[in-house]
Each structure stands twice: as structure tokens, then as C-alpha cells.
Amino acid sequence: MKEEAVLLEKNPEKKVEAREAVPCIMPDLRVQIGSLALRNPVMTASGTFGYAREFENLVNLDRLGGIIVKGISLHPKPGNPPPRIVETACGMLNAIGLENVGVDRFITGKMPYLRKLTTPVVVNILGDSVEEYSEIARKLDGAEGIAALEINISCPNVKKGGVAFGTVPEMAAKVTEAVRRSTTLPLIVKLSPNVTDIVVMARAVEDAGADAVSLINTLIGMSIDPITRRPRLANVIGGLSGPAIKPVALRMVWQVAQAVSLPVIGIGGITTAADALEFLLAGASAVQVGTANFYDPSAAESIVQGLTSYLQEQGEDCLVDIIGTLKTGTD
Amino acid sequence: MSEFQQKCSIIGRDRLAPDVFRLTLQAPKIAAEAQPGQFVMVRVIDGLDPLLRRPFSIHRSCADGSISLLFKVLGKGTAMLARRCVGDELDLVGPLGNGFDFSDERPVCLIGGGMGIAPLLFLAEQLHSTGRATEKDHILLGARTKDELTPLADEFSALGYTVQLATDDGSIGRKGFIPDLLGFVLPTVEQVYTCGPHLMMENVVRQCQQAEVHCQVSLETHMACGIGACLGCTVNGKRGLVRVCQQGPVFNADHLEWSLV
Numbered sequence: 291m292k293e294e295a296v297l298l299e300k301n302p303e304k305k306v307e308a309r310e311a312v313p314c315i316m317p318d319l320r321v322q323i324g325s326l327a328l329r330n331p332v333m334t335a336s337g338t339f340g341y342a343r344e345f346e347n348l349v350n351l352d353r354l355g356g357i358i359v360k361g362i363s364l365h366p367k368p369g370n371p372p373p374r375i376v377e378t379a380c381g382m383l384n385a386i387g388l389e390n391v392g393v394d395r396f397i398t399g400k401m402p403y404l405r406k407l408t409t410p411v412v413v414n415i416l417g418d419s420v421e422e423y424s425e426i427a428r429k430l431d432g433a434e435g436i437a438a439l440e441i442n443i444s445c446p447n448v449k450k451g452g453v454a455f456g457t458v459p460e461m462a463a464k465v466t467e468a469v470r471r472s473t474t475l476p477l478i479v480k481l482s483p484n485v486t487d488i489v490v491m492a493r494a495v496e497d498a499g500a501d502a503v504s505l506i507n508t509l510i511g512m513s514i515d516p517i518t519r520r521p522r523l524a525n526v527i528g529g530l531s532g533p534a535i536k537p538v539a540l541r542m543v544w545q546v547a548q549a550v551s552l553p554v555i556g557i558g559g560i561t562t563a564a565d566a567l568e569f570l571l572a573g574a575s576a577v578q579v580g581t582a583n584f585y586d587p588s589a590a591e592s593i594v595q596g597l598t599s600y601l602q603e604q605g606e607d608c609l610v611d612i613i614g615t616l617k618t619g620t621d
Numbered sequence: 622m623s624e625f626q627q628k629c630s631i632i633g634r635d636r637l638a639p640d641v642f643r644l645t646l647q648a649p650k651i652a653a654e655a656q657p658g659q660f661v662m663v664r665v666i667d668g669l670d671p672l673l674r675r676p677f678s679i680h681r682s683c684a685d686g687s688i689s690l691l692f693k694v695l696g697k698g699t700a701m702l703a704r705r706c707v708g709d710e711l712d713l714v715g716p717l718g719n720g721f722d723f724s725d726e727r728p729v730c731l732i733g734g735g736m737g738i739a740p741l742l743f744l745a746e747q748l749h750s751t752g753r754a755t756e757k758d759h760i761l762l763g764a765r766t767k768d769e770l771t772p773l774a775d776e777f778s779a780l781g782y783t784v785q786l787a788t789d790d791g792s793i794g795r796k797g798f799i800p801d802l803l804g805f806v807l808p809t810v811e812q813v814y815t816c817g818p819h820l821m822m823e824n825v826v827r828q829c830q831q832a833e834v835h836c837q838v839s840l841e842t843h844m845a846c847g848i849g850a851c852l853g854c855t856v857n858g859k860r861g862l863v864r865v866c867q868q869g870p871v872f873n874a875d876h877l878e879w880s881l882v
Contacts, residue, residue, distance in 0.1 A: 340850035347623050348714065348848070368862060375845055375853030380669045382845060386852045389862075533669045561669070584845040585664065585673050587626055587714065 317601035318608045319594070321355070321575050323553045324501030326438045326476045328410060328576060330355040331609060332566065332593050335557050335580035336414035336440060336480070337361060337386070338531075341400040342407065348587040352408045353594055355576060359400070361414040361442050362430075364422045366392035376513050376522040381534030381559070382581060383511050385525035388416060393426050397433045410437035412478065415469075423465050424472040431473035438476040440504060441469055456482035456507070459494035466498035478555065481505040483535075483542055492546045504555035504578060505546060506539045532581040533559040540568055547573025547614060561589055563596020573614040624717055624848065625650040628710045632687060638768040640694040641736075642703050644711075649686030651715045655679050657744035658720030658839055658871040662847035663690070664712040665702045673845050675699070678740035678816070678870070679716060691739040693769075717847045718870045721837055723748060726812040728757035732825055734799055734817025735764050738773050740839055741816060749780045759806045760784040763799025763821070767792035800824040807832040815839070826874040836874040840865050 319330035333356035339345060342357050351357065369389025376383045391399060396413075404411045413436055417423040423441065430436055443455040443462050455461045466479055479495040481488055483506035492503050508529025513522040521527075539558020547554045556569030557578040566577045582589035597609060606612055633645030651661060662674035675698045681689035694703050705711065721744050723729075729748070733741040741760075748754045760782045764770040770786055770793055777784045785802050786794025795802065800821055807813075807828060815825045816839035829836035842865045844854035855862040856869075857878040863869065 338850065340848075344846075344848050344850045348626050369852065369855070372855050372857075372862070373843060374855065375843055375851065377671060377673050377843070380672055382672060384845075384851070384853060389852050389855075532672055581672075581845075584851050586712075587846075587848070 315607070317598055317606060318610075319355075319597060319601075320608075321610060321613075323438070323478070323555065323576055324476045326356075326410060326412075326501075328355040330594050330597065331570065331574075331576035332356075332590050332597070333358055333412070333555070333576060333578045334583055334590055335578035336442065338580040338583045341396075341404065342411075343400075343403050345583070345587055349591055353591050354409045355594070356410045356412055356437070357404070357407070358412040358414055358440055358578060359396075359404070360390055361388055361416045362390050362393050362396050362426060363388060363416050363418075364393055364426050366390065366395065371524045373522065373524055374528075376528070378511070378513055378530065378532075379534060381530050381532030382584075383513055383523060383528040383530050384508070385523045385528035387525065393429050397429065401433055401435055405435035411435060412438045412440050414440040414442050414480070416442040417465075420465055420468045424468045427469045427472035427475075431475060436475060438478060438501075439469065439473060440478040440480050441465060441500075442480050442507070443482065456491075457485050459490050462491055463494045463498035466495045466500050470499035476501045478502040478504050480507055480557075481542075481546075482507045483538060484510050488542045489545055489549045492550050492552075496550045496552050500552060502553040502555060502575075503546060503550065504557055506535070506542055506558050509535055509538065531559070533561060533565075535559050536565060536568075540572055543569055543574050544572040544616070560593070561586065563593045563600060566593050566597060567600060567612075570609070570613050571616045573616070575610075575613055623654060624715055625654075626712065626714045627651060629713050631705055631707050631709050631711065633689070634705070634707050637691075637772045638766075640703075641691070641769055642694070643680065643689055643691050644702070644705070645681075645687050645689045646711060646713065647686060648688045648713060648715075651679075651713060652682045652686045652688050655682040655688060655716040655743075656720035657723070657747045658740050658837075659716040659718050660740075660847070660870055661688070661690070661713045661715030662717065662844075663702070665698045665705075667712075671698045671701070674714065674847065675702070676717075676841070676844055676847055676866075676870075678839065679743055680739040681743050681746065691736060691742075691773075693736050714847060718866055719868065721814055721839070721871050723753065723814075726835060727753065728755045728759070728810050729812045729814060730759040730761065730803070730806050730810040732761040732799060732803060732813060732815045732817075733763070734821040735769070737815070737817030737821070737839070737841075738762055738764075739816070741814065742773065742776060744814060745777055745780055745782060749782075754781070757809060758782060759810060761787075761799050761802050761806065763787040763817070765789045770794070798824070800828065803828050807834055810834060813837070816841075823879060826879055829874060837871050838874045838877070839871045840869050
């Protein structure tokens with residue numbers, strides 16, 4: 291494929307001929323995240339897509355590249371008191387507090403449905419200790435139908451554990467190593483943007499055995515009602531997501547993609563195919579659609595369609611050929 | 622039960638009061654499935670600010686495939702919605718949530734305040750069209766002023782119901798709080814349906830519990846998705862947190878921890 295691309299580049303006339311000869315050929319959207327093969331690079335982000343079934347009437351789940359389910363802990367978590375969400379300019383703050391059914395009920399109650407889908411299911415895992423992460427990973431390793439794990443070291447809402455794992459490179463490495471020893475599943479580590487240098491975190495988990503990194507999780511934020519003089523979230527602070535954070539996410543993805551050899555999955559405010567393309571050009575091998583699932587359930591499917599159209603218009607046969615092709619300086 | 626995401630044309634726009642609007646939309650799939658008490662999530666503009674959809678109770682659902690939404694301009698989202706015109710398209714997801722259970726117990730009392738009246742008209746129409754309405758049913762409606770109340774009250778009256786009103790300024794009906802009228806009604810009804818401001822519903826629920834009359838409440842909260850994924854709309858139930866979008870928006874009042882709702 292590479293050779294052919296080079297040939298076509300040197301001989302633009304031939305490229306036109308080739309395109310005219312096979313005008314209806316569908317571009318190849320497949321991407322590879324380590325050993326995890328995806329039919330297209332558009333996944334749904336953890337915490338924004340429930341356990342997928344919530345969307346079954348609104349989205350053709352089998353058209354997605356991957357589904358990352360709501361973060362799972364060892365034991366069920368009730369989450370934070372309400373109010374848990376507040377809208378902000380082009381974004382939203384949430385302090386859900388990792389409400390989830392726990393790993394055992396996830397396997398017995400949610401996996402039977404997820405197994406029926408043709409789309410790879412990635413399980414986001416979170417814990418209060420290294421041992422908890424390991425134990426969840428072991429339990430999921432034995433459950434059929436899971437394509438990969440995404441280690442959530444970055445949720446800002448839990449006082450114990452979460453923040454430290456996501457902001458201290460040694461801690462992030464420790465968790466990654468422990469989970470690596472507990473499962474043979476591909477491991478994605480989801481990075482927090484609430485650090486001084488995200489590249490340091492990415493390198494730490496790369497060295498510890500991660501197969502990929504996904505970024506960014508939410509940025510910690512806050513909103514106050516001046517009339518009541520109270521914070522709008524019961525938890526006072528929460529995670530900012532949505533289009534408001536896209537430029538920050540894109541910058542971080544670009545920096546990390548240059549610094550590590552692992553596949554990078556871009557997350558942050560992606561709503562349209564154009565948004566997804568920005569991340570792919572910056573070096574992401576895949577993307578996750580998050581908050582957009584809330585305000586436009588059709589977003590992820592539309593992005594898949596939009597990527598196909600873009601590749602056709604650009605005369606590209608394979609999506610992988612555009613990954614990291616950002617032009618800078620005098621390119 | 623199934624929900625749909627649909628682009629719906631605005632086919633009617635009425636200004637019932639200076640800041641109260643009723644939009645009627647062509648939404649055949651949603652109208653065909655809608656039950657009183659269910660809601661839709663509306664994207665007020667195609668842009669990114671405001672970002673989230675707004676939940677609105679279904680105010681009316683007609684056999685011609687149209688649904689109506691009633692709203693008061695309170696913030697950025699409703700202000701933008703008020704500026705939309707006949708012929709514009711809105712992106713809707715619905716019908717969502719659990720509606721009112723109106724199977725057996727009669728007679729009933731519907732008590733609504735302000736925009737909380739919206740789902741009660743759909744309920745009243747459904748009770749009427751399915752032959753469940755009785756002469757002993759009561760409709761109690763409250764609002765700030767006559768302007769907000771008159772057009773809606775007339776529609777309940779047109780169905781044959783006896784309607785009692787209260788306004789904050791006394792411009793129509795009794796001057797005061799609509800739950801004050803409930804005391805006279807409670808001994809004669811088996812079931813109360815209520816929707817409105819928090820203080821009003823709290824008062825209604827307390828009276829119903831004292832009189833041992835069943836009460837269903839329709840709650841309104843902020844929510845991002847409306848389909849059970851964001852977990853942002855939880856309130857305190859008697860047995861832990863419940864999601865307004867999925868387990869509600871209509872709840873048996875006894876299942877909620879009312880002091881914490």
C-alpha cells in the first residue's frame with residue numbers, strides 16, 4: 291500500500307486514472323490499536339454511552355468502531371449527591387462520582403447484551419488501590435467478549451486514589467504494570483489533562499507496558515451561582531467536557547503522539563467528522579466521541595460517514611494513510 | 622416502547638402570554654408512541670452554545686402526528702427556542718421516560734402550577750378520550766397571573782372538566798397558592814396527579830400523604846441525555862438515588878425522599 295501511494299504521488303495523472311477506473315470503491319477505515327483491530331476509528335467514550343443498550347434505539351451500534359462502557363469498579367458505587375451536572379459555555383461540568391454497578395454485576399448483567407454486538411467492547415476500569423485495579427482486570431480477563439481494557443487513572447471526582455494515580459507518573463506506571471500482569475487483554479491507559487506535562491505521564495505508562503494511551507479525560511472545573519452564592523455542583527468541582535476543551539485536547543494529543551511510539555486515541559469535544567480529522571491529523575490512530583453522545587446521539591455514526599466522505603473527496607483509499615500527516619513549518 | 626431522534630418542523634407557534642409560548646411540531650413517530658407524562662429532549666439550535674438538549678414534557682399529542690410543547694422563557698435555551706419560527710426544524714429525541722399511570726383509580730385530581738400544567742393537559746385529554754374522565758374529577762391550576770392561566774384553563778374546560786384557578790396576584794380565580802384548594806377536593810378523589818414548582822408539589826404530596834390519597838408527581842431536573850446514560854438527573858428516592866429520565870419523570874410520590882428531592 292505504501293509503495294503504491296508513493297507511485298501515485300510521483301505520477302499524479304495515474305492517480306486520476308485510478309480514481310476514475312474504480313469510482314465506487316469504499317475507503318478502508320480500519321485501524322489497529324496494538325492488537326485491537328477496529329473497523330473504523332470512531333469509538334464512544336466511557337461515561338457518555340452507558341452500557342451501550344441505552345442507545346440501541348437511536349444508534350446502529352454495529353456501525354461504531356468500538357464501544358467503551360461506563361467505568362467499572364470492584365464494588366458498586368452509588369455516585370455523588372445531586373446536582374451532578376451543569377452546562378457551561380460550549381461544554382458541561384459533571385461530578386457523577388463514578389456511579390456504576392460493579393464488576394460482578396457488569397459481567398452477569400451487562401455483558402450478555404454487549405457480547406451480541408459485532409463492535410469491540412472496551413471496558414473502562416477504576417479502582418481505589420493498585421490491588422483493586424488488578425482484581426477487576428483479573429475478573430474481566432476471564433469474561434468472554436471483552437476486546438480490551440481502558441485503565442481510568444484520571445477521574446477527578448474521587449478523593450481517594452483516582453487523582454494521585456493520574457497525576458504522579460510512578461503511580462500511573464505502578465497501576466499499569468499491575469494490570470498488565472493480571473490480563474492478556476490489550477491495555478489502553480486514559481490520561482488526565484490535569485497535569486503539568488502529559489508527555490511525562492504518557493511515557494511512564496508506555497514504559498510500564500501499556501498498549502495505547504487515550505486522552506484527554508475531563509479538565510477539572512467549577513461553576514458558581516452568584517444569586518445563591520453556592521457552587522452549581524453538589525461536589526463543588528467537576529470535570530469539564532465538550533467542545534470547550536477540544537483545543538486543549540488536540541494540543542495534548544499532538545504532543546503525546548510525537549513523544550511516544552504507542553497508538554494514541556484522541557478524546558475531547560469531538561462532535562463532527564472535521565473534529566475527528568483534526569485529531570487523526572495530529573497523530574491519533576482513533577478517536578472517542580464523548581459528550582456529543584448526549585446532545586446528538588447520532589454523532590458517532592455521522593462521524594463514520596463523514597470520514598468516508600472526506601477520504602473519497604481527498605482521493606485517499608485508507609484512513610491509516612492520513613494519521614499524523616499534519617503539516618507544520620515549511621512542509 | 623421506543624424512542625426516536627427526529628428532525629421536526631414547527632407547524633404552529635402561539636404566544637400565550639408575553640413570555641409563554643406553545644410550539645406545535647410535526648413529529649409523527651414520537652406522537653404515535655407518546656404517553657401523558659413522557660418528555661422529549663429538544664435541541665434548541667444546531668450550534669454548540671447552548672450545548673445540551675432541553676427536556677420538555679409533551680403538552681399534547683395529536684392523531685395527525687403533531688405534538689405540542691409549552692414553555693416559559695427562563696434562560697438562554699428557552700429564549701432561543703422562543704425565537705424559532707413556523708417552518709424551522711428542531712431536532713427532537715423522544716418520547717422518553719415513564720408517564721402517568723392512569724389505569725384504574727377514579728375520580729382524580731390534576732393539580733398543576735405554571736409550566737407544570739403542560740403534561741396535565743395531555744393527561745386530561747387522554748383521560749377524556751379513553752372514557753376515563755368522570756364528572757367528579759377536579760382540575761386545579763395555578764400561575765402568577767391571569768395571562769399565563771386563561772388560555773390553558775379554557776382548554777381543560779373545553780373537555781368538560783370543572784376547573785378551579787388560583788393566581789399569585791388574584792387576577793383570576795382565588796388569590797394565593799393553588800394547593801390551598803386541594804383540601805376541599807382530597808376527600809372526594811382517589812388519585813392526584815401533580816406537576817409544578819417544587820414548593821407546590823411538596824405541599825401537594827404532604828396533603829396527599831396525610832389524607833392517604835395516592836399521588837403521582839412529575840419531576841423536572843437538569844439532564845444531559847434523557848436516556849439514562851449521563852446519570853446527571855438523579856434525585857433521592859426512598860431506596861437510594863433514582864434517575865428522573867428513566868425511572869421518572871413521573872414517580873409515585875411515596876417512592877421519593879421528598880425532603881431531599
